Amino acid sequence: MNINFLSWDSEFFKKKIGLIQFNSAYKSNLENLLTLAKLEGYELIYLFAEKEAFIDANILNEFYGKLVDRKITFEKSLTLNNNNFSNVEIYNSTILCKELEDLAYLSGKKSRFLIDGNFAPTDFYRMYKTWITNSLNKKIADHIFVTKTNGIITGMATLKTKSGIGEIGLIAISEIGQGKGFGKQLIYAIENKLIKLNIDKLEVPTQMDNKQACSFYEKCGFSVKSIVNIYHFWL
Numbered sequence: 001m002n003i004n005f006l007s008w009d010s011e012f013f014k015k016k017i018g019l020i021q022f023n024s025a026y027k028s029n030l031e032n033l034l035t036l037a038k039l040e041g042y043e044l045i046y047l048f049a050e051k052e053a054f055i056d057a058n059i060l061n062e063f064y065g066k067l068v069d070r071k072i073t074f075e076k077s078l079t080l081n082n083n084n085f086s087n088v089e090i091y092n093s094t095i096l097c098k099e100l101e102d103l104a105y106l107s108g109k110k111s112r113f114l115i116d117g118n119f120a121p122t123d124f125y126r127m128y129k130t131w132i133t134n135s136l137n138k139k140i141a142d143h144i145f146v147t148k149t150n151g152i153i154t155g156m157a158t159l160k161t162k163s164g165i166g167e168i169g170l171i172a173i174s175e176i177g178q179g180k181g182f183g184k185q186l187i188y189a190i191e192n193k194l195i196k197l198n199i200d201k202l203e204v205p206t207q208m209d210n211k212q213a214c215s216f217y218e219k220c221g222f223s224v225k226s227i228v229n230i231y232h233f234w235l
Contacts, residue, residue, distance in 0.1 A: 001026050003037050003045070012130070013123060015043040022049035030055070034063045038235040044118075045235065051227035060231075068112040069230040070208035074222035078166075078191050078200045087182065088189035091144040091156070094136050096129075099153035099174070100144070104132035107172035110207040118234050131170060132158075141169055145189050147182040155182040159190050166194040168204040187220050 001023050009017040018037060022030065037045050047065070049055070055065060091100070105128050108114060114124040135141035135158040147155035154177030158169040168190065173182050194202060203225065206213040 017044045020047045024053045045233040047231040049229040065233040071228045073205045073225045074217040075225040076222045083188040085185040085189040103172040104128045107170040110210040157186040166202040
């Protein structure tokens with residue numbers, strides 16, 4: 001195990017941030033590694049651990065650590081479907097409208113950057129506004145799919161293709177769009193788009209605590225690919 005400096009996070013949050021990929025075979029080294037991180041001026045360490053690995057309470061107490069997320073990634077093998085997604089269109093503008101911005105915030109309602117009270121609320125909003133903005137300008141997404149109600153955007157999902165796999169980044173349905181099947185329509189539209197690109201695998205991450213999202217993906221035919229325990233250590 002070692003500490004990987006995260007330049008983007010450090011610049012964005014204006015604090016030195018690192019990442020430890022926890023290996024249970026070397027768990028006895030974790031205390032020394034966190035001590036080293038503190039000596040090297042790290043203010044925050046993200047620790048990613050496999051789903052069966054949980055950090056001892058003594059280490060959490062000593063280094064102000066907390067389990068902030070159990071990230072679950074769902075996957076699905078795709079085949080062309082004939083389900084209805086007539087309400088879905090691709091958003092081609094690079095302008096960030098209020099509806100998309102609000103949906104981006106809604107998509108992060110269980111985010112570790114919102115749940116962890118050591119971050120300022122403004123940090124969460126800045127991060128998700130940056131996320132949707134960089135999706136619009138195609139830095140981190142290839143397409144944004146939207147649904148509308150009376151001309152107002154009430155649902156959206158971002159899609160990125162990478163190494164022959166489709167990845168959903170942000171997905172949300174507004175309150176007035178709930179109960180209309182827009183979530184499934186977004187998934188169907190994304191699936192067919194990927195099939196046309198000769199891509200037959202779709203992945204989407206969420207939080208295990210987001211029971212509604214987990215249930216939704218299972219109903220859409222997804223299965224669990226991986227679970228990662230994410231800790232924050234504030235040094």
